[in-house]
Amino acid sequence: GAVVSQHPSWVICKSGTSVKIECRSLDFQATTMFWYRQFPKQSLMLMATSNEGSKATYEQGVEKDKFLINHASLTLSTLTVTSAHPEDSSFYICSAKKGLFHDTQYFGPGTRLTVL
Amino acid sequence: AQSVTQLGSHVSVSEGALVLLRCNYSSSVPPYLFWYVQYPNQGLQLLLKYTSAATLVKGINGFEAEFKKSETSFHLTKPSAHMSDAAEYFCAVSDTGNDMRFGAGTRLTVKP
Numbered sequence: 001g002a003v004v005s006q007h008p009s010w011v012i013c014k015s016g017t018s019v020k021i022e023c024r025s026l027d028f029q030a031t032t033m034f035w036y037r038q039f040p041k042q043s044l045m046l047m048a049t050s051n052e053g054s055k056a057t058y059e060q061g062v063e064k065d066k067f068l069i070n071h072a073s074l075t076l077s078t079l080t081v082t083s084a085h086p087e088d089s090s091f092y093i094c095s096a097k098k099g100l101f102h103d104t105q106y107f108g109p110g111t112r113l114t115v116l
Numbered sequence: 117a118q119s120v121t122q123l124g125s126h127v128s129v130s131e132g133a134l135v136l137l138r139c140n141y142s143s144s145v146p147p148y149l150f151w152y153v154q155y156p157n158q159g160l161q162l163l164l165k166y167t168s169a170a171t172l173v174k175g176i177n178g179f180e181a182e183f184k185k186s187e188t189s190f191h192l193t194k195p196s197a198h199m200s201d202a203a204e205y206f207c208a209v210s211d212t213g214n215d216m217r218f219g220a221g222t223r224l225t226v227k228p
Contacts, residue, residue, distance in 0.1 A: 004159075006159075042220070042221075043206065043218045043219060043220045044206070044218045046215075046216070046217075091157075095160075097214075104165060105216060106162070107152070107160040108159050109159040110157070110158060110159045112157065
């Protein structure tokens with residue numbers, strides 16, 4: 001199997017606060033994890049790629065200081081939305097690859113963030 | 117850079133009818149191609165993938181897709197639609213497995 005979990009599944013926070021989202025690979029070691037953002041009725045947009053033990057690589061236009069990514073172990077990556085604002089409200093989805101040269105990404109169930 | 121175009125943001129079929137979801141890709145190297153399905157408020161589930169082996173790829177839930185290099189297409193088909201197939205379908209392309217780019221998605225509606 002290749003199961004990826006996310007926690008929490010939904011979160012509501014006040015503007016200006018920070019929110020942490022966890023992404024875990026449950027039955028495999030993930031050398032590479034990815035974070036996507038999806039607006040309602042739109043496609044997924046890659047935010048960043050993270051490799052275990054190294055700094056994340058962010059896509060153009062994604063603020064590194066706002067979206068902090070930590071890939072501390074082979075089974076866990078976290079996304080922290082700092083000083084969240086209503087425009088950060090979105091569906092955040094993570095994915096993971098089994099190996100460096102593996103071709104398939106396995107996706108988590110997503111986290112819906114609402115910033116009031 | 118690689119990209120995919122999904123023709124038709126919404127496809128509606130009757131239960132039991134053929135499902136055809138279209139995807140055309142652009143890539144400078146032989147690509148990896150994927151179809152994913154997304155149910156409301158859920159993540160993406162892999163239906164099938166093409167990785168330069170057989171051009172006709174069979175996936176889960178009776179879906180299959182054919183890689184046609186001459187047409188740069190990777191259309192998804194299913195002979196007989198079920199109500200449970202109603203969902204959003206995404207085609208994706210990747211050169212390396214890291215740089216996955218998704219199409220805009222096609223919403224499939226199945227009428228009873």
